[in-house]
Amino acid sequence: MSGRRLATTAGLLFALGAIAATSPAHAERLIVSVSNHRVTVTPNYSGEELVLFGSVERDASTPVSHNNYDLVVTVMGPRADMVTRRKERRFGIWINTDYREFLQVPTYLALFSNRPFDAIASPEVERRQQLGLTNVLLTQRVGTDYADVVPNDAFRSAFVRLRSEQGLYREETSAVTFLTPTLFRTGIPLPAAVPIGTYTVEIKLFSEGALITRTETAFDIVKVGFEQFVATTARQDGLLYGAFTAFMALMTGWMASIVFRKD
Numbered sequence: 001m002s003g004r005r006l007a008t009t010a011g012l013l014f015a016l017g018a019i020a021a022t023s024p025a026h027a028e029r030l031i032v033s034v035s036n037h038r039v040t041v042t043p044n045y046s047g048e049e050l051v052l053f054g055s056v057e058r059d060a061s062t063p064v065s066h067n068n069y070d071l072v073v074t075v076m077g078p079r080a081d082m083v084t085r086r087k088e089r090r091f092g093i094w095i096n097t098d099y100r101e102f103l104q105v106p107t108y109l110a111l112f113s114n115r116p117f118d119a120i121a122s123p124e125v126e127r128r129q130q131l132g133l134t135n136v137l138l139t140q141r142v143g144t145d146y147a148d149v150v151p152n153d154a155f156r157s158a159f160v161r162l163r164s165e166q167g168l169y170r171e172e173t174s175a176v177t178f179l180t181p182t183l184f185r186t187g188i189p190l191p192a193a194v195p196i197g198t199y200t201v202e203i204k205l206f207s208e209g210a211l212i213t214r215t216e217t218a219f220d221i222v223k224v225g226f227e228q229f230v231a232t233t234a235r236q237d238g239l240l241y242g243a244f245t246a247f248m249a250l251m252t253g254w255m256a257s258i259v260f261r262k263d
Helices: 001-021 121-130 155-166 226-236 236-257
Strands: 031-035 038-041 050-056 072-075 079-092 094-104 107-111 141-142 145-147 169-172 182-189 195-207 209-223
Touching: 031 195, 050 195, 072 182, 079 155, 094 155, 107 182, 121 209, 155 169, 169 195
Parallel strands: 038 209, 107 169
Antiparallel strands: 031 050, 050 182, 072 107, 072 195, 079 094, 094 141, 141 145, 195 209
16 A cells, blocks of 8 residues: 555656646746847948837736836847957067957847846846846857856956947846836847847846746848848858959959059
8 A cells, every 4th residue: 555655646746747847937928029120231231229129918826026027138149259369569569469269159249127237136146147248158268178257357358348349249237118017128229330140139027036037039130232142152152252352352453543544
């Protein structure tokens, strides 16, 4: 009998575990969208700003204590390998003395929230949820190892600073606005030098320092016209792109000789 009871108890525990795994984990749900899911880059493109808007859907099981929400929006562009170099002045000239390679890091990275990150969650949650530029993982090649490093590492700091100066990395802790207790919006600035590709947007909802739920959306940035032809050719046919570049250089030189030719 004891063996039978043990088996029955184990079966009930397994069934309860299965039900818990398939049941909704959260009482709230995020509904979001962006103003434009396809941004086209033309020769005269000078940047623009998308608008992310959404709402927090509540149900009967939503805890009464969830009256005030915090929201963090993370926008990541296509990933790529990038290098940061250290220059030093020697014998009157600047030369590269060292470098650090960043592996498959976002070419565009923006984090927006309605309050400072340290007011939204504890330092441990900030690190775990990668809230803020200092907590986002940026994998580097350090000798034969691959790892992220401390936020104040000289190469990491320089990399983030340079990307920020170009408008490609940004952090704004008052960019998300709650229009009502459950309706929100924020802008997503896209500079003129914005990389081409698919951008993922992750939205995280917090209450009382804890992550309640999250959702994702995306948008694409594409080139059109002549720029698209050049970009596609460079990516898919290196030989043709090289010939085309050489031809354009010859044409430019020929046109310049005509302009400056003396009678």
